[in-house]
Amino acid sequence: MTSRQRSFAPMAGWGQALPLFIPSAEVINCARAGASSRSFMERGRMAWILREAQPGDLVLLSFGLIDMKPDEGRHTEPFKEYQRRLRGCVDGVRGRGAHPVLVTSHERRVFDAQGNLRRLLGVYPLAMREVAVEKSVPLIDLNEWSVRRWREAGPEGTRRIFLYLAPGEHPNYPEGVADNTHLKVDGAIECARFIARELRDRSMLEPGCFADLERLDHSEDGVEWLEEDVFDELVRTRTLETVE
Template identity: 80%
Template structure:
C-alpha cells in the first residue's frame, strides 16, 4: 500500500516571515508561529531576513524550494518590506521588477505542480504626530494584488488586516505587538530596542492565526490540518526559536546556485 506523503507548506519571504534564531528572541516572524495553527502539514520556512523578491530569486533561494517541492505542496510568497528599500541587489519598482519576480515565483511553483499563494506584507509601525498610521508600503500590496488577479492566484491580504489592527491598537498599544523593549528588559537587548518593522511573539502569533484562518477558509489544506484557531494563545505556550547553529546551517543549505 502506498503511503501518501505529508503535504508541505513552503514559506518564501523576508524578516516578517522568517523563523528567528534564539539570540534574536523575542523577535519572531509570523511563519515561525504558523506551526501553532497548522499541525497536519509540514511547514518549511525558507524566508530570510533582508530578502526581497529580487534577492530571494537571484541568490538561489527560490531555486531550492522549486527543487524540493512536490505536486500538491503549497508555496506562500510574501515580499515587499525589503523591495521598497533603495539599494542594488534588493530594490524593485512595484509595477516593474517586483511584479516580474512575483510572476516568476508563481510560474515556477506551478511548473512543479505546487500551489502558489501570495501574502501581502504586514504594515510597519509608523504613526504621525496626530496618531494616524502611515502606510509606508505604499503600492506594493496593490502590485501584488494585480498579480494575484492576473495569474488567478489566491491572495491573503495580511497588509490590510494588519492596518486595521495597528490602528485599533494605536501608537501605544502597538508597542506590545512590535519589538519594543526597555533597557534591561531582555538579555538579548540589554540596551533596549524600538523596532517599527519586526514583531515580537504576540504579534507573530496573531498574524499567523490570520494567515492560517484564511487558508482554512479557502480549503488550501484539509480541515484536519488546522488546530487551535479559536483558542487564545499566549507567547509562553508555543513559539520556538532556532538554535543559532541550526539557523546558520539551514540558511546555508537552502540555497542553490542559479545558472544564468
C-alpha cells in the same frame, strides 16, 4: 516571515508561529531575513524551493517589505521588476505541480503626530494584488488586515505587537529596542492566526490540519527559535546557484 535564532527572541516571524495553528501539516519556513524578491531569487533561495517542492504543496510567497528599500541589490520597482519576479515565482511553483499563494506584507508601525498610521509600503500590496488577479492566484491580504489591526491597537498598543523592549526587559536586548518593522512573538502569533484562518476558510488545506485558532493564551514558550548552528546550516543548504 523568518524563523529567528534564539538570540533574537522575542523577535519572531509569522512563518515561525504558523505551526501553532497548523500542527497536522508540515510547515517548512524558507524565508530569509532582509530578503527582497530580487535578492531571494538571485541568491538561489527560490531555486532551492523549486527543486524541493512536491506536487500538491502550498507555497506561500510574501515579498514587499524589503523590495521598497532603496538598497542596491534589493530594491525593485513595484509595477516592473517586482511584478515580474512575482510572476516568475508563481510560474515556477506551478511548474512543479505545487500551488502558489501570494501574501501581502504586513504594514510597518509608523504613526504621525496625530496618531494616524502611515502606509509606508505604498503600492507594493497593490502590485501584488494585480499579479494575483492576472495569474488567478489565491491572495491573502495580510497588509489590509494589519492596517486595520495596527490602527485598532494605536501607537501604544502596537508596542506589544512590534519589537519594543525597555532596557533590562529582555536579556537579548539589555539596552532595550524600538523596532517599527520586526514583530515581537505576540505580533507574529496574531499574523500567523490570520493566515491560518484564511487558509482554513478558503479550503486551501483540509480542516483537520488546523487547531487552536481561537486560543488566545499562546506564549513565547510555544514558538520554536533556532539555535545559531541550525540557522546557519539552513541558510547554507537552502541555497542553489542560479543564473538569471
